[in-house]
Amino acid sequence: MTVSPDNAMTTTDGKAQDHIVKLEDIHLSFGQTQVLKGVNLTVNKGDAVSIIGPSGSGKSTLLRCINALAMPQRGRITVNGTRVDQLTKESERIELRKRVGIVFQQYNLFPHLTVLDNIVLPPTKILGVNRAAAEKLARELLDKVRLSDKANSYPGQLSGGQQQRVAIARALAMKPELVLFDEVTSALDPETVGEVLQVIRDLVRDGMTSILVTHEMRFAEEISDTVVFTENGLIVDHGSPEQIFHTSTNPRIRQFVGGLGARGTVRDGEGI
Amino acid sequence: MTATTMTSGPKKQHLTRSLAFVALPLVILIWALTDLSLGRTLVEWIPYLASGFMMNILISLLAMTFGTVIGAIFGILELAPYRLVRYPVVAYVQIFRNAPHLVLIFATTYIFPFEIVIAGNYLPFPDWVKAVIGLAIPASAYVAEITRGAIQSIPTTQWEAAQGLGFSRWQALRYIILPQCVRRSLPPWMNLFSSITMATALASLVGVHELLHAATDASTAVRRIDFTIIAYIVVMAAFFALCYPISRLTRRLERRFNAA
Known part of the structure; x- marks a missing residue:
């Protein structure tokens, strides 16, 4: 078990020292709206953590706090030894973002660049990697996401699922210590969801620390080490997929998971 | 029936376009040939008119070069986070975008001196340079x-993606936002090019x-009413030959970008 809303050090397998992300008592509001009201979360190295919960519960904001795209008003965020909440300078936040990859719901590829250049540009311009090395890595990553033949295509020529896989490859090209996935399949049509999930599944299997905000319940259940249920800016419960999806005694979670169960089954039927 | 109209439609349009393009030169040519004395006088004055037109092209190119470089920088600065x-x-931008071109040309002509003194040397400051500035x-x-409009038309998610990867604000602008702006601002930029050329x-x-000054010189020297008319038609034809291809190219680019 990797997540503990009360005490971050409490674990069942004794791997607590290995945590890569630790959020303590995070409070964040946009104007009058309180989005996060005291969130605690610990993620161990190599784990896959899924954050589920109804819309507007603060899942995406929580994710953005981890790479300083959103700054909380209160609380401590530690990412591999870096106190994210104390990063006041833009240059310090950039240093953090180099180490934390993020993939968005709308892919956000750069439309004026080819698929290959989308993946090559960040490491060459941000990390100063030479073009040849960056291109070699980009081709390996394209191979990994099964898009080797699309290297010279432009994003506009690809399907949503293909674009999202390129976005994942682009995030990986920075060799991040962990990757954040922000509802990466929510904008896709059902046929292409599977191919994106397969890429994430491979990634998790390879030991990449991954934090996913997702509505794919079956997928979350399958790949996660821990599932976190959020509602109204708080973590309601957390635990193994088995605990959250099947043995939870919390009526709200039972209702939420039950309501989405049918959708999960359909997805399963499509061979995910 | 529909098929024939569909194929003949664009063809017809194309014909009208080329007709517009050759109409003015054709008028000049036919008129010059029907009255050979007029034609001879025109041929004599053509080099003089051409030298004038070179000046129009020079002023236009230089004004657009400086205007584009300074304007692009100012467009970026218009979005700077610092009020100062x-x-x-x-x-x-607001003052000079709403000032008539002629007023600015007059202003630069009379505000700047006719020569500049640099370390005891008198350097001429010709009027055409002042027109370039104007x-x-x-x-x-x-x-x-x-530029400002183009930058703002790029979705904020592009900034966010760049930021998320670790690009600084300046890098994001340089490598991700501005390259996308070039494409979007090309059609309005060419419209401006055409309008500055005419100005x-x-x-x-x-x-x-x-050119216009040369035509006035020529008609004053020749003192023939038919020559005056044909000289100004030549002026129109010259501007048309320069500006029309620009506007055609703009429309083609706009169509291509809309399709993409």
Whole structure:
């Protein structure tokens, strides 16, 4: 078990020292709206953590706090030894973002660049990697996401699922210590969801620390080490997929998971 | 039936276009041939008119070059997070975008001296250079607005993606936002190019030897009413030959970008 809303050090397998992300008592509001009201979360190295919960519960904001795209008003965020909440300078936040990859719901590829250049540009311009090395890595990553033949295509020529896989490859090209996935399949049509999930599944299997905000319940259940249920800016419960999806005694979670169960089954039927 | 109209439609349009393109030269040619004395006089004056037209092209190219460089920088500064930078630039853009070109040409002509003294050397400051400045100023104001509009038209998610990867604000602008802006601002930029080119004729009013001025010189020297008319038709044809291809190219680019 990797997540503990009360005490971050409490674990069942004794791997607590290995945590890569630790959020303590995070409070964040946009104007009058309180989005996060005291969130605690610990993620161990190599784990896959899924954050589920109804819309507007603060899942995406929580994710953005981890790479300083959103700054909380209160609380401590530690990412591999870096106190994210104390990063006041833009240059310090950039240093953090180099180490934390993020993939968005709308892919956000750069439309004026080819698929290959989308993946090559960040490491060459941000990390100063030479073009040849960056291109070699980009081709390996394209191979990994099964898009080797699309290297010279432009994003506009690809399907949503293909674009999202390129976005994942682009995030990986920075060799991040962990990757954040922000509802990466929510904008896709059902046929292409599977191919994106397969890429994430491979990634998790390879030991990449991954934090996913997702509505794919079956997928979350399958790949996660821990599932976190959020509602109204708080973590309601957390635990193994088995605990959250099947043995939870919390009526709200039972209702939420039950309501989405049918959708999960359909997805399963499509061979995910 | 529909098929024939569909194929003949664009063809017909194409024909009208080329007709428009050759109409003015054709009028000049036929008229010059029917009255050979007029034709001979025109041929004599053509080199003089051409030298004037070179000046229009020179003023237009230089004004657009300076205007584009300064305007692009100002367009970026219009979005700067610091008020101290932003406000003066916005003021510059608003003032000069709403000033008539002719007024600016007059202003630069009379504000700047006719020569500059640098370390005891007197350097001439010719009127045509002042005309370049007079047109570069409004051009830069327009380019600034074109640039600002293009930057703002790029979805904020592009900034967010760049930021998420670790690009600094400046890097994001340089490598991700501005390259996308070039494509979007090309059609309005070419419209401006065309309009500045036509405005170079205004320089004749402050005594710059350009095409319109040359035509006036020629008609005063020849003193023939038919020559005066044909000289001004030549002026029109020359501007048309320069500006029409620009506007055609703009429309083609706009269509291509809309399709993409």
